[in-house]
Amino acid sequence: xxxxxxxxxxxxxxxxxxxxxxxxxxxxxxxxxxxxxxxxxxxxxxxxxxxxxxxxxxxxxxxxxxxxxxxxxxxxxxxxxxxxxxxxxxxxxxxxxxxxxxxxxxxxxxxxxxx
Amino acid sequence: xxxxxxxxxxxxxxxxxxxxxxxxxxxxxxxxxxxxxxxxxxxxxxxxxxxxxxxxxxxxxxxxxxxxxxxxxxxxxxxxxxxxxxxxxxxxxxxxxxxxxxxxxxxxxxxxxxxxxxxxxxxxxxxxxxxxxxxxxxxxxxxxxxxxxxxxx
Numbered sequence: 001x002x003x004x005x006x007x008x009x010x011x012x013x014x015x016x017x018x019x020x021x022x023x024x025x026x027x028x029x030x031x032x033x034x035x036x037x038x039x040x041x042x043x044x045x046x047x048x049x050x051x052x053x054x055x056x057x058x059x060x061x062x063x064x065x066x067x068x069x070x071x072x073x074x075x076x077x078x079x080x081x082x083x084x085x086x087x088x089x090x091x092x093x094x095x096x097x098x099x100x101x102x103x104x105x106x107x108x109x110x111x112x113x114x115x
Numbered sequence: 116x117x118x119x120x121x122x123x124x125x126x127x128x129x130x131x132x133x134x135x136x137x138x139x140x141x142x143x144x145x146x147x148x149x150x151x152x153x154x155x156x157x158x159x160x161x162x163x164x165x166x167x168x169x170x171x172x173x174x175x176x177x178x179x180x181x182x183x184x185x186x187x188x189x190x191x192x193x194x195x196x197x198x199x200x201x202x203x204x205x206x207x208x209x210x211x212x213x214x215x216x217x218x219x220x221x222x223x224x225x226x227x228x229x230x231x232x233x234x235x236x237x238x239x240x241x242x243x244x245x246x247x248x249x250x251x252x253x254x255x256x257x258x259x260x261x262x263x264x265x266x267x268x
Contacts, residue, residue: 024167025131058164058228062221069219086156093231094224095213 003027003053005034013045013110014038015081019052022060031060035067035078044076045113049106051082061094068100077101081109121188126181127166129174137184138163141195144186148193149255157232158195158252164225165197165248173199173246191253192234198247203240 003020016034021027038046048067056064064080071078079101083091091097103109125140127133141162145155166182174180180200187194210217212224226248230236235251 024134024171057160057167058222058224059167061224065219066221090228094227095218099218 003030005030007038009043010110013047013113014043015047015049015106015110017049017052021055022053022063023055023057024059028059028063031063031067035070039071039074039076044071044074046071046076046078047081047103047106047109048078049081050084050087053084053087056087056090061090061096064100065096077113079103079109079112081106120190121186123186123188125184127184129170129176129178129180129182131170133182134163134166134170137166137182137197140184141186144188145193145252148188150252151255154252154255158193161229161232161250162195162197164228165195165250168225168248169197169199169201169246172204173201175201192251193254194249194251196247196249198241198243199245201245203244203246204238205240206236206238 003018003022003026005019006017008015008017016038018031022031035046038044046067048064068078081103083102088097091100091102101112103112123144125137127137138159142155142159145158150158162184166184169182170176174182182200183196183198185196185198187196206226209226210223212218212220212227217223226236226238229248229250233250233252235249237249239247239249241247
């Protein structure tokens with residue numbers, strides 16, 4: 001299943017509910033475009049809800065990193081919410097778990113933004 | 116009981132679709148020889164990453180080149196080869212993705228994941244050229260002793 005995403009604005013934050021696969025090709029490109037569109041709209045406090053992402057490969061991990069740094073460069077913040085066990089484990093072994101701000105509670109993720 | 120060696124060879128075009136296809140074939144083979152779903156996922160992702168490397172870096176997305184995927188079903192382990200037709204590379208030249216300066220790089224984690232998920236990983240440059248990624252996974256102890264499962268692939 002290709003990547004699908006739905007945005008929900010909660011105050012100044014945008015929660016993006018993502019489902020499908022973030023892999024080399026369309027999945028990674030879709031995530032890149034999605035983040036770009038949000039930044040272009042001035043939405044710089046982004047929470048990626050990954051609860052329904054069944055699969056991610058190294059390209060998908062790379063795209064998460066790219067999204068994180070792109071948002072940060074534009075003065076925003078990108079947080080991750082509801083990692084599946086597989087994604088959690090991948091971020092652990094790649095040492096990225098400490099790089100990303102990861103939440104299991106949407107309210108806490110939304111209220112965590114600094115401004 | 117000793118199981119006769121079996122060999123499955125697949126030739127893939129240098130296409131993005133070959134990445135999913137290689138993983139799908141791998142999942143079927145892994146299931147047939149007795150790996151559980153979690154181990155199958157790890158083996159499947161390892162092959163996926165090796166084929167991504169072959170597609171992207173080895174064959175440079177050149178459709179005129181091919182990717183060769185081979186499964187050797189040995190008595191105690193499955194050995195998987197992924198060979199491309201590129202210039203080849205040495206494993207020791209691949210940067211460590213866990214190094215502080217590489218942590219935020221957007222690529223370079225594929226071989227690391229293979230090493231994490233498989234029992235052994237090696238990269239050779241065969242006489243025919245290209246890079247050959249060779250990865251090994253030992254069978255679970257409860258592996259069916261008959262090769263009949265593999266014939267269902």
